[in-house]
Amino acid sequence: MRPGLFHFIAASLTGIALFFGASPCQAAPSHGIAMYGEPALPADFVSLPYANPEAPKGGRVVFGNTGGFDSLNPFVQKGTAPWQLRFWSYESLMGRSWDEPFTLYGLLAESVETAPDRSWVEFTLRPEARFSDGSPVTVEDVIWSYETLGTQGHLRYRGFQSQIADIVQVGPRSVRLSFTTPDRELALIAGMRPILKKAQWEGKDFTASGLSEAPIGTGAYVVTDFEAGRSLTLRRNPDYWGAALPFRRGTLNFDEMRIEFYGDGTVLFEAFKAGELSVVREFNAEKWQTQYDFPAVRRGNVVKSEIPNQRPSGMTGLVMNTRRPPFDDWRVREALIEAFNFESINDTMTGGVQPRITSYFSSSTLAMRPGPATGRVREMLAPFADSLPPGALEGYTLPKSDGTARNRAGLRRAMTLLNAAGWTVQEGILRRADGAPFAFAVLLRQADGEMQRVTDIYAQALRRLGIALRVETVDDAQYAARIAAHDFDMTNFRRDLTLSPGNEQRLYWGSAGAQQDGSRNLMGMESPAADAMIDTLLTSHSSDDFNAAVRALDRVLTAGRYVIPIWQYDVGRIAHIRQLKYPEDRLPIYGDGVNFMPDVWWYEEE
Structure with a gap:
């Protein structure tokens, strides 16, 4: 749900300058903290730069989700909660500004202080x-939240726990976290953990709440x-404690937000056309151009808004599970990429409008x-030359077809690679030396109609190589369970990446998670080079080293051939009823996202 494009060169350079501006490390209590340099906003800022401080409050907005839900607890591994819950109902000590690469401002905390080397961070509650x-938020709630989420919570919270040496109360409203490893980002990550109420869970199992109880x-x-x-219906709390904070001014404007759930995207779109929903995000450029001409659009009752951004493309496509043969052989993975006729598929699916993702951080300075x-990139990668995938040092680019449907040249290159990997065609079927056929499944959610259409086209090309591809569609609960167990051959994949990559990179591609159930390292990659580049970007004190480490990581990931990339979401496309407004003249550098829509939008009758 986070499409993207790059705004203006001048604005991009400004954002990067803020990111890497030289200044002393945080050493005294402050209203904010940046990964590098100082926060862009002063202590007395009026509102976030992309919010309208005069936005009116009120109105009702209805969103649509595909699939379903069986839990109201978004912080545990068990069950499926509406993804919006953890953004709309919960807060952390600090809040992020999406107009800076990585800067936090006080939210539940009125101030933050760190050691000069960021070996510890201290927060003082408002x-x-x-x-x-x-009930008041206490230091006891903070400590309980960190410890509970770090030991019983969703896996996305547990990695941080191992990097905390201790967490202690140091004043009536102050808590200090000390860290076990040198990592400049930990002080910021500490400020982004959700804070829950300890007393609610006394004598209860936090992990088994399901639909019976939502965390307070x-x-x-x-x-x-x-x-x-x-x-699911949520209403704005009339007694919300933070309504007057500058960080919240002009945000959280709707009185009611409702989520309706549909079996798939087609049914959801029809519901929007019928007026049952207030807004939809559209990720297909061709559909945006050809199918958004229904009567409500022509009458002006529905408006089409496009939101540019400056963030990296991230990676979207089909990920291969290298824990399983034959995907553990880079030649096979390259062959499957060669057989994927992107130019023809893109023309069919998006009208050829959306450009291809060329690397994980493509379309950005990183x-x-x-x-x-x-x-410097070569210097960083050189010690790992023997273990790097082919092309990491020499250069790697994705194959490009001639645009015709048959892609003969690409299929020939694919067959050459498959033969080299020990696969040959026998009576029309591609087989290993032991006679086993090349057959695999693509695991998809039932609601993922777009990727089902992509894989149907892809399957036709693979048949010409003697490979049998079948699509397995399952409901959300089954999909979540199988992904957590890494029980798939190939599946749909999306990783959003930012202008300030950090510890999440370990979760996405770190070797420690390769064999761990529930980890986000879906491809199962184990790369000493990638691990080292992540360590370097986390401890860098200069922009040169940081940029070089990210570019080197990008090479390792892309040349690893773990994902068959598809198209970029190069601009946010939001169709909405005309009463929904946003600050069109002050878009954040990150563009559209859950912290843009609905956070800074408002309802206004004309």
Whole structure:
């Protein structure tokens, strides 16, 4: 749900300058903290630069999700909760500005202080901070939240726990975290953990709440009604404690937000056309151009808005599970990429409008450079030359077809690679030396109609190589369970990446998670070079080293051939009822996202 494009060159350079501006490390209590340099906003800022501080409050907005839900607890591994819950109902000590690469400002905390080397960070709570039931947020709640999420929570919270040496109360409203490893980002990550109410869970199993009980949070919205798997309603708390904060001014403007659930994207789109939904995000450029001409659009009752951004492309496509043969052979992975006729598929699916992702950080200053690695990037990768995938040092680019449907040249190159890997065609079927056929499944959610169409086209090409591809479609719960167990051959894949990559890179591609159930390292990659580049970008004190480490990591990932990339979401496309407004003249550098829509939008009758 996070499409993307790059704004203006001048704005991009400004953002990067803020990211790497030289200044002393944080050494005294402050209203904010940046990964590098100082926060862009002063202590007395009025509002976030992309919010309208005069935005009116009120109105109702209805969103659509595909699939269903069987839990109201978004912080545990068990069950499927509506993904919006953890953003709309819960808060952390610090809040992120999406107009800076990585800067946090006080939210539940009124101030933050770090050691000069960032070996510890200290937060002081605001005295007025309250949970939605009106009870005060205490240091005890903070410590309990960190420890509980770090040991019982979703896996996305557990990695941080191992990097905390201790967490202690150091004042009536102050808590200090000390870290076990040198990592400049940990002080910021510490400020982004959700804070929950300890007293709610005394004598209860936090991991087994399901639909019976939602965690109490401090956010502006609380669940007021739901029908399991069908709908969920949240209303703005009239006593929300943070309504007057500058960080919140002009945000959280709707009185009610409702989510309706549909079996697939087609049914959801029809519901929007019928007026049952207030807004949809569209990720297909061709559909945006050809199918958004229904009567409500022509009458002006529905408006089409495009939101540019400056962030990296990230990676979208089909990921291969290298824990399983034959995907553990880079030649096979390259062959499957060669057989994927992107130009023809893109023309069919998007009208050829959306450009291809060329690397994980493509379309940004952090992307790997064309051709052989040079300079600092080469220096960083050189010690790992023997273990690097082919092309990491020499240069790697994705294959390009002639645009015709048959892609004969690409299929010939694919067959050459497959033969070299020990596969030959026998009576029309591609087989290993032991006679086993090349057959695999693509695991998809039932609601993922777009990728099903992509794989149907792809399967036709693979048949010409003697490879049998079948699509397995399962419901959300089954999909989540199988992904957590890494029980798939190939599946749909999306990783959003930012202008400030950090510890999440370990979760995505770190060797430690390769064999760990529930990890986000879906491809199962184990690369000493990638691990080292992640370590370097986390400990870099200069922009040169940081950029070089990310570009080197981009090379390792892309040349690893783990994902068959598809198209970029190069601009946010939002169709919405005309009463929904946003600050069109002050878009954040990250563009559209869950912290843009609905956070800074408002309802206004004309």
